[in-house]
Amino acid sequence: MNKNLFEYTLRLGDTSLILSQRLSEWCGHGPMLEEDIALTNIALDLLGQAKAFLSYAGDIENKERGEDDLAFHRDANQFRNLLLTEQPNVDFGFTIIRQLFVSTWQQYLYSELTHSTDKNISALAIKSLKEVNYHLRFASDWTLRLGDGTEESHQRVQNAVNELWNYTGDLFEIDQVDKELLKHGIAADMKKVEESWNKHIKQVLNDATLSIPEINNFMRTGSRKGVHTEHIGFILAEMQFLPRAYPDAKW
Amino acid sequence: MVNDSLKEQSSLESSEVFQLLYAIPDPEVPVITIGELGVLRNVEMINGRIVIYITPTYSGFPAMFAIESEIITILKENNISDFKVKTVHFPAWTTDWLTDAAKKKLSDYGIAPPEHSSQIKHLRPDEVSLKCPFCQSDETHLTSWFGSTACKALYYCDNCRQPFEHFKCHH
Numbered sequence: 001m002n003k004n005l006f007e008y009t010l011r012l013g014d015t016s017l018i019l020s021q022r023l024s025e026w027c028g029h030g031p032m033l034e035e036d037i038a039l040t041n042i043a044l045d046l047l048g049q050a051k052a053f054l055s056y057a058g059d060i061e062n063k064e065r066g067e068d069d070l071a072f073h074r075d076a077n078q079f080r081n082l083l084l085t086e087q088p089n090v091d092f093g094f095t096i097i098r099q100l101f102v103s104t105w106q107q108y109l110y111s112e113l114t115h116s117t118d119k120n121i122s123a124l125a126i127k128s129l130k131e132v133n134y135h136l137r138f139a140s141d142w143t144l145r146l147g148d149g150t151e152e153s154h155q156r157v158q159n160a161v162n163e164l165w166n167y168t169g170d171l172f173e174i175d176q177v178d179k180e181l182l183k184h185g186i187a188a189d190m191k192k193v194e195e196s197w198n199k200h201i202k203q204v205l206n207d208a209t210l211s212i213p214e215i216n217n218f219m220r221t222g223s224r225k226g227v228h229t230e231h232i233g234f235i236l237a238e239m240q241f242l243p244r245a246y247p248d249a250k251w
Numbered sequence: 252m253v254n255d256s257l258k259e260q261s262s263l264e265s266s267e268v269f270q271l272l273y274a275i276p277d278p279e280v281p282v283i284t285i286g287e288l289g290v291l292r293n294v295e296m297i298n299g300r301i302v303i304y305i306t307p308t309y310s311g312f313p314a315m316f317a318i319e320s321e322i323i324t325i326l327k328e329n330n331i332s333d334f335k336v337k338t339v340h341f342p343a344w345t346t347d348w349l350t351d352a353a354k355k356k357l358s359d360y361g362i363a364p365p366e367h368s369s370q371i372k373h374l375r376p377d378e379v380s381l382k383c384p385f386c387q388s389d390e391t392h393l394t395s396w397f398g399s400t401a402c403k404a405l406y407y408c409d410n411c412r413q414p415f416e417h418f419k420c421h422h
Contacts, residue, residue, distance in 0.1 A: 034395035034405065041397040048310025052340060123341035127310060130343060130421060131401075138396060 004177045005118065006060045007080070008187055010070070011224070012124075013053030014081035017071060018232075019102055020046035021239050022089060031092050038138055039095070045131040049124070056120050072243035076233050077226040084167045086231045090160070093146050093153060097160035100139040100204065105171050106132045108196040112188035121186065140204050147208025154209065161205065162213050169219025171197065177224070263329060268301055269294040271329065275321050278314040279400050280418075282360040285318055289348030292339060301326070301334040308344050308421075309401040346402075346421045357418055358384050363406065368422035383408035384415055391415075 023043035030036025054067035065073075084102055089095045110132060113125035146153040172194040181187035205212060222228065242249060263271070272294065273286030285291045285305070290312075292304040303322060307315050319336050326334050346365035349357075354364035363381045381391050388410035395405040396419075403416045 034397070037399070038395060038397040041401055044311035044313070044401060045309055046311070048307065048312065052310060119341070123343070127340050127343040131309060134396060 001060055001062055004180045005186065006057055007177045008181055009053055009057040009060060009121070011080040012121075013050045013057055013067075013070070014079050015085055015102070016046040016053065016128075017050035018079070018081040018235060019085040019098075020044075020050060021235055022085065022087075023095070023099075025089055026095070035092070042099070042135050042138070045128075045135070049128045049131070052124050052127075056124070068243070072240045076228055076236055079226060079228065079232060079236075080223060081232075082167075082223050083170045083220060083229055084164060086229060086235055087164065087167065088231060091156060093156040094160040094164075096139055096142045096146065097157055097164055099135065100143050101164060101168060101171070101201070103132055103136040103139050104197050104200050104204075105193065107136050108193045108200075109188050112193060115185075116187070117185035143204055143210070144208045147205070147210040157208070158210055161210055165213045166218060166220050170221040170223050173221045173224055175224050263331065265294045265296045265301065268303075268326070268329075268331070271325060272303065272322055275318065275325065278317045278321075280357070280360070280362070282356050283349075283353045287350050287353035287356075289344055290318060299333060301331055303334065303336045304339050305336065306339050306344050311401060344421070346418065349418075361385065361415055362403070363415060363417040365418045365420040368420055379417075379420070381406060381417055383411060383413065385413050386411040 020043045023039050023046070026036060026039040027043075028036065030039055050071070051067050054070045058065045058067060058070060082102065082105075084098055087098060106128070110125040110129040114122055114129065116122040116125065143157065146157045148154070172190050174190050178187050178190060182189060202212065220229070269286075269291070272291055273284060275285045275291075277283055277285055277288050277290070280288075288308065290305050290308065292306050294304070295302045305315070305318060305322070315338065322336055323334075326332075345368065347368050349365065357364040361384050363384050366379065380389060382389060383391050383406075386408060388408055390409040391406050392409065393404060394407050394414070397403075398405045398416050402418055402421065404419050405414065406417050407414050
């Protein structure tokens, strides 16, 4: 098995899976019916992407673990999702800023991966990118509306930017897995992704009258090694309860 | 025994199987079929085994399981026992695969059909001017990019005051 490719595919799948799980918490609680539907639609797209990537990871690993085994029978330190994705929803504005950061990252990452020499990765990137286009427009438009809205909405999304900024370094951290796969044209060049991400985020935040906190802030990283914030345990407890309590349960 | 099971295997050609499965209604928008929608991609005969290729519309297309079950039911009804249903992700699904007949059916059903991707500059649904499928008025506006299924957006007709759905152009 190609361990690096397995690891890389897990990272893509887990990031979509955990963000999907977070967004699903909004189901029935959205501020308006349309936005409730929007958030759960995005969650559904991400779940589909996670299923495809994790299924592929299972094939690479070749130990008869399917996407469900990987989603429901791994512990926190085996998850490779971005730290941003496990941060709580807090309020609608906070959820939007988290989405803006992750969707922008996915937009440029998948754009790069459409050229991956791994045919499965490139096929899933092409497919996912079409959906991320929508997510990013949704998040960008709402950032503008809330940032340049009322005093209260502005303050709330500014707080979200300030708090979530510390997790954005994690988006671009690279390790041996990335370096090895980049040599073979499989992985994305994260320097390019970072450059495009910074440009887009600066533009959107600027248009929304929001400011970026001091750049040399402390960055919390660790997702590549499975070092998480405390939130992951609570997410898994809820997400994995049923398959763990009733391992043979059939739908 | 081997001979018996061979006799039981249907003698349908792959193109006939394709036609048979083409007519399965989409579980979410039953007015069009999985063939017209572009979910059914191909049927091949490989070493005596029928292989069916299907592709999801959006990644999270929840009807894939239902469609696969329906395919299996129909194959068994036609005495086909040696088969495999494969999900493929490439080429990625696009609304450009929808046939004109399917678009007409959608419109008659009350869903404004997608335009061909070559007809519009941007995929933003709020930049697409749509005709109301009920009164044909151009006086419509977008209420949400997301609707009851991943492939639809919500619109409102300012003329006949009827909310309606739009099958988004996906390319």
